[in-house]
Amino acid sequence: MRVFSLTILLLVLCFAPAHSxxxxxxxxxxxxxxxxxxxAAAKIIFEGHCALCHGMDxxxxxxxxxxxxxxxxxxxxxxxxxxxEQGIPPQMPDxxxxxxxxxxSVAAYxxxxxxxxxxxxxxxxxxxxxxxxxxxxxxCHILAGEGAGFGPDLTDVGARRGSARLRETLQNPAKTxxxxxxxxxxxxxxxxxxxxxxLNEDTFSIQLKDQQGRFHSFRKTDxxxxxxxxxxxxxxxxxxxxSSAELExxxxxxxxxxxxx
Amino acid sequence: MKLLTLFLLTASAAFAQVPFERIVNADxxxxxxxxxxxxxxxxxxxxxxxxTTQNVSQxxxxxxxxxxxxxTEVSPIVIDGILYVTGPNSAAAIDGRxxxxxxxWKRPIPSDYHSIGFGHTNRGPAVLDDKxxxxxxxxxxxxxxxxxxxxxxxxxxxxxxxxYSMTMAPLAIDGxxxxxxxxxEAGIRGFIDAYDAKTGQQAWRFWTIPGPGExxxxxxxxxxxxxxxxxxxxxxxxxxxxxxxxxxxGNPGPDWNGxxxxxxxxxxxxxxxxxxxxxxxxxxxxxxxxDTHDWDATHVPMLFDTPVTGAMRKLVAIANRxxxxxxxxxxTGEFLAGKPYAKQTWATGLDSKGRxxxxxxxxxxxxxxxxxxxxxxxxVWFSPSYDPQTGFVYVATRExxxxxxxxxxxxxxxxxxxxxxxxxxSPDDAWGAIKALQxxxxxxxxxxxxxxxxxxxxxxxxxxxxxxxxxxxxxxxxDAKTGKPLWDFQTxxxxxxxxxxxxxxxxxxIAVAADRVLYVFGx
Numbered sequence: 194m195r196v197f198s199l200t201i202l203l204l205v206l207c208f209a210p211a212h213s214x215x216x217x218x219x220x221x222x223x224x225x226x227x228x229x230x231x232x233a234a235a236k237i238i239f240e241g242h243c244a245l246c247h248g249m250d251x252x253x254x255x256x257x258x259x260x261x262x263x264x265x266x267x268x269x270x271x272x273x274x275x276x277x278e279q280g281i282p283p284q285m286p287d288x289x290x291x292x293x294x295x296x297x298s299v300a301a302y303x304x305x306x307x308x309x310x311x312x313x314x315x316x317x318x319x320x321x322x323x324x325x326x327x328x329x330x331x332x333c334h335i336l337a338g339e340g341a342g343f344g345p346d347l348t349d350v351g352a353r354r355g356s357a358r359l360r361e362t363l364q365n366p367a368k369t370x371x372x373x374x375x376x377x378x379x380x381x382x383x384x385x386x387x388x389x390x391x392l393n394e395d396t397f398s399i400q401l402k403d404q405q406g407r408f409h410s411f412r413k414t415d416x417x418x419x420x421x422x423x424x425x426x427x428x429x430x431x432x433x434x435x436s437s438a439e440l441e442x443x444x445x446x447x448x449x450x451x452x453x454x
Numbered sequence: 455m456k457l458l459t460l461f462l463l464t465a466s467a468a469f470a471q472v473p474f475e476r477i478v479n480a481d482x483x484x485x486x487x488x489x490x491x492x493x494x495x496x497x498x499x500x501x502x503x504x505x506t507t508q509n510v511s512q513x514x515x516x517x518x519x520x521x522x523x524x525x526t527e528v529s530p531i532v533i534d535g536i537l538y539v540t541g542p543n544s545a546a547a548i549d550g551r552x553x554x555x556x557x558x559w560k561r562p563i564p565s566d567y568h569s570i571g572f573g574h575t576n577r578g579p580a581v582l583d584d585k586x587x588x589x590x591x592x593x594x595x596x597x598x599x600x601x602x603x604x605x606x607x608x609x610x611x612x613x614x615x616x617x618y619s620m621t622m623a624p625l626a627i628d629g630x631x632x633x634x635x636x637x638x639e640a641g642i643r644g645f646i647d648a649y650d651a652k653t654g655q656q657a658w659r660f661w662t663i664p665g666p667g668e669x670x671x672x673x674x675x676x677x678x679x680x681x682x683x684x685x686x687x688x689x690x691x692x693x694x695x696x697x698x699x700x701x702x703x704g705n706p707g708p709d710w711n712g713x714x715x716x717x718x719x720x721x722x723x724x725x726x727x728x729x730x731x732x733x734x735x736x737x738x739x740x741x742x743x744x745d746t747h748d749w750d751a752t753h754v755p756m757l758f759d760t761p762v763t764g765a766m767r768k769l770v771a772i773a774n775r776x777x778x779x780x781x782x783x784x785x786t787g788e789f790l791a792g793k794p795y796a797k798q799t800w801a802t803g804l805d806s807k808g809r810x811x812x813x814x815x816x817x818x819x820x821x822x823x824x825x826x827x828x829x830x831x832x833x834v835w836f837s838p839s840y841d842p843q844t845g846f847v848y849v850a851t852r853e854x855x856x857x858x859x860x861x862x863x864x865x866x867x868x869x870x871x872x873x874x875x876x877x878x879x880s881p882d883d884a885w886g887a888i889k890a891l892q893x894x895x896x897x898x899x900x901x902x903x904x905x906x907x908x909x910x911x912x913x914x915x916x917x918x919x920x921x922x923x924x925x926x927x928x929x930x931x932x933d934a935k936t937g938k939p940l941w942d943f944q945t946x947x948x949x950x951x952x953x954x955x956x957x958x959x960x961x962x963x964i965a966v967a968a969d970r971v972l973y974v975f976g977x
Contacts, residue, residue, distance in 0.1 A: 240861055244875035245571060245639065249822070249859050254878045255830070283523055283542060283574030289566070290869050372880070395926035396905045397942045423882065 228294055230301035238299050242288065251306040256285065258372075261307040262352035262452060273300045309355045314445045316438070321446025324439045328431065333404075336450060343390065343404055344428060345371055349452030359444045363435070366428040376425050377401060379411060380418040391421075472533060472581045472600075474628045478694050484916075485957030487532040490578055490623040491837060492954070495757040496691035496700075498839040500955035503916040504962035505977060510919055510931045510941045512977055516963065517553030519972040525950055526967045529578040529623060529837070529911075531586070532956035533600075537965070538581065539972065540623075542574035543590045545598060550958040553974065557603035559588075559596075567592050570617050570870055571639030577689070577835075577951070578623035580631060582651045587631045589620035595633055595649055607654035611635070617642050617868050623689045627699065627730055630657050634686025638704040638750060641871035644684030646701050646726075648733060658733030662686060662703045662721050669735075670720035678715040681865050683707030684722045688752035688835045693768070696785060698736055699728045700757070700770055704750035708863045709829075710818040711746070711873025718743040723751045725772060727787060737787030742776045742810065746817050747800065747858060748829040749775040756840040756847060757784055760894050771893055773838050773849040775831025776800070779896035780808060793896045795889055796832035796851050800825050818858035818874045828856035828878045830907070837911035837952045839920070844934050846890040846899055848920050852907030854884035881906060888912060888922055890937060900937035911952035913964070921964055923949025929966050929973070945973060 240249055246256030257265070266281055267273035274296050280287035288296065325331070331340030336347040350359070362369040375391040379401065387409060389401035399419065401409045404427065413419065435443065472488055480486070480493045484501040491498045505513065521528075523541045530548075531538040536556065537548040543563050547556040563574070569591065580587040585597040585606055593612035596605055611633060612618035617640025625632040630648040638644070644662035649655065662684030664670040674682060683706045690701035706715055706722040723742035726735060741751050756771045770784035777798035781791040789808030801810040816825055830852060838849045856876035863873040878884070886904035891897065910923035919940070920932040929949060930942035947969025955964050963976045 237861075240859070240875055241863055241872060242870045244859075245870065245872060248877045249857075249875045250877050252877060254828075254876070283569070284525070286568050286570060289568065290866065375882075394905060395928050395944070396903075396924050397928055397930070397939070398944075 230298040231294075232298065232302050232305065234295070235298035235302035238291065238295060239302055243299070246285070251303070259303050259306050262349055264303075264307070270300055270304065273303060277303075308352055312356050312448060314356055314441070314448055316441030316443070316445035318442070318446040318449050320439075321442035321444070324435065324443040325446055328434065328443070333428070341406065343402065343406060345374065347447065347450055349450060351448040351450040352452055354447075356444050356448050359447050360440070362428075363440060363443065364430055364432040366426045366430060367424055370424065370426055374426075376422040376427065378418075378420040378422060379409075379416050381411070382415055382417050384417070471584055473583060477582075477626070485960070486534065487530065487954045487956045488581060489531070490529055490580065490625065490689040491691065491754055494627070494692040494694060496754040496837075496840070497756060497758075497842070498754070498837045498911065498913050498952065499841055500913065500915045502955050502957065502962040505915065505919065505964065506917040507919060507933050507940060509977060510917070513931070513941055513943070513964070513975045514977070515943070516958075516974045516976045518974070519548055519553050519555075521967070521970045521972065523574065524970045525573060525575065525948070526970055526972070527575045527577045527621075527951045528967055528972070529952040530954055530965055530972070531579050531581050532954065533581065535958055538579050538586055538600075540576040540579050540588050542576050543592065544576075545579060545586065545588045545603065547600075547603065550956070550963070550974070559598055559603040559605075561590055561592075561594075561596070564592050564614070567614050568617075568868065569619060570637060570868070572621065572636060575621050576623075577621060580624040580626040582626035582631065585651065587624045587626055587651075589622060589624055589633050591619050591621070593618055593620060595620075595624065595631060595654070597631075597651070597654060609649050609654040609656065611647055615868050616640070617871075620687075622687050625689050625692060625699070626651060627692050628694070630730065632690065632699055632701070634688070634690070634701060634752075636685050636687040638683045638685035638687070638707060639709060639870055639872055640868065641681035641683070641707045641865045642685065643680060643682055644686050644703065646686045646699075646728065646733070648730075660726070660728055660733045660735065662726070664720065673717040673720040675716055681707050681871060682715065682719060682722065683709075685750065686752065687750075689754060691755045691757050691770075692730065693757055693784060696768070697730045698784070699730050700755040700784065701726055701728065702750070702752040702755065702772070704752050705745050705748045708871045708873030709746070709748040710858060710875060711860050711863060712744055712817065713860075714873070716744075719745070723749060723776075725751060725755060725770070725782070727784065739780070739782055739787045739789065739808065741772070741774045741778065741780065745776075746860075747776070747825065749831050751775065752835055753833070754837045756838060756893070758840055758842070758893060760845070762790060762894060769894065771840070771847055773833050773847065773891070775827070775833060776810070777827050777832035778804065778810070779847075779849075779891055781894055781896065782808075791895055795849060795891055795896060795898065797826045797853055797855070798832065799855070818860040820860060822857035822859050822877065824855060824857050826855035827852060828854045829858075829876050830854075834909070836909060836950070839912040839914040840893060841914040841920075841934055843916060843918070844890070845893050846934070847893045848912040848914055848934075849889050849891060850908045850910060850912050850922055851887045851889045851901075852884075853886060854907050855879050886924070888920060888932060888937065890920075890934075902932050902937040902939065909948065909950035910966070913953040913955060915955055917962075921953045921966070923951075923953070923966055923968065925949070927968055929953075929968065929975075943975070945971065947971060
């Protein structure tokens, strides 16, 4: 029950800001209801004015990707509208030529790029939490502060991933490897082999984390071999390990994880 | 003794005068860096040889200077131990021994100024006689007193409210200061201007988009020339014997929708050779006729003389954003050689005149068309280097493709006028390299691979070294003959500018900026 309450609380906390770009549920009689965001018009504005840096699909380029639930310069929708209107000098120009309504629409559009809307799903989140616990997920993932930080953080996975993507990852994890996740295998000039997740890399060095959570840093000249295991993941498939009911429960539980407030 | 040294240092700065002849004869004073590329020929090669392949591993930071603005792209001017740097609407003189500023100058950026398609930046100053020349974002060319930073004169070059701006380092030649403009994503009509260095009076203007009645106007239709782009935002080169200014011209507007501007769209994506006295066009060479990928031809041209089929020729070479390397006769513009130096899928080759033979279905489309290179091209604004010792040209090369989209874009003054855009491929499918090309042919001699496509230019030195930087903050030295890495230093910030070399107290230094920090290295 406590878990359920917490989930509801998280849902409320996480959805509230996302909805603030939309018309209030019950506008006061004195305040005219703002017009709803025009996402189609916002897409045209985005492609014309934002895509040069952020990419036509918002996936980033010269500027950062906007396909994420939390944006570094926009803690809430008011902040996002402010960023769009005023820019982030010196790199991001302001949008002085847009009306307030257009800015609100573009803000809603940008939010839509990185926020998976809540879905009505089969399964039960309480049973799903139990499935999560007994399946060993926390050996690699942190969720709501608990677990090991080897794999991606799942605290806000429900805001980042829809149920279809969650299902695909659980059944066939190699098909849905997250952006910037790379498993590597390094062999030193002395023959010591090591597998781990790439934490950082430049032309001359690479930094890894092994499954025990230990950090390793190498000059590339000290490595005999450096294999980038694209398309590989240490995560096992749960296609046969879980029944379809367990899978739906787990997906429901994960979809409810919308991040820390 | 310390006081005397300080006095001498101060005195040498106070009496610094840089007549045109000093810049023409830059090789006679290798300890200074008197123009954007050190010499008028655009070589970014230093004749200094104290730092060599044998001792470069001992290179250390001597001092660092923090700019108030992030991602500086400055290429300093260095005169007798003093570094002159710029930022957006700002400049400073820095003591080369201590890294402490001697004077600073700043002009407020107007609240209604908008950079369209680039960040607030400035790539460096120019010097002539007793003045430092700085181009500002809001469209003024300022002449500052070298000794104090006090304004001598200013000239209004452009109206920023129409989307114009200036980010490049001016080019000071014989009695004139040449500047180009930014704004190629804003539907401007580009130009190159020259101003009298003593008075600030405009000497000439060359419109990069010809108007009605001018040759080349027939490559436009209707009023599309009025918003035709052709920005000129990278510093050119100068031949003091031919008295020609060589300057690159940017993309046509709108960038990705060519349907609204049928024709070759001269002189966009071209190199123009202008008479330095009058600004009249002597010749042009268009690299990407009717460009639809935003491949500005705004690069530093490299001028050198070398035998071609037995006869000595005056050449100009360009490593172009469109992924082809070109060698032209710089007296006539005749095409002599050209070949790809990076992955490209938009052309099947060049014809005998150097005109690209377009691959089918290479234009942006509604659904997206996958093409190499991406909009930033196989190289961008940052400088290549020509090394007279090896005969190689070094190019910081970007290997990345993108899906290009075409969209409708109504023109609205002072806003983006793109006509589409791109989705670039993921970082895992992109890489970078320093490539050494045989200067007169473009044949690849070696390449040094980088983790990601770079944003930093290249410096070569008589010590047999090539210096450049990475987007991950590595500043590094390669063997100029082989490309073997010999030294690297993690600066902590992305490097997006051009390195320079000079002497302080008679010893060779190398300077490069990383994010907002200018580092000076020495042995």
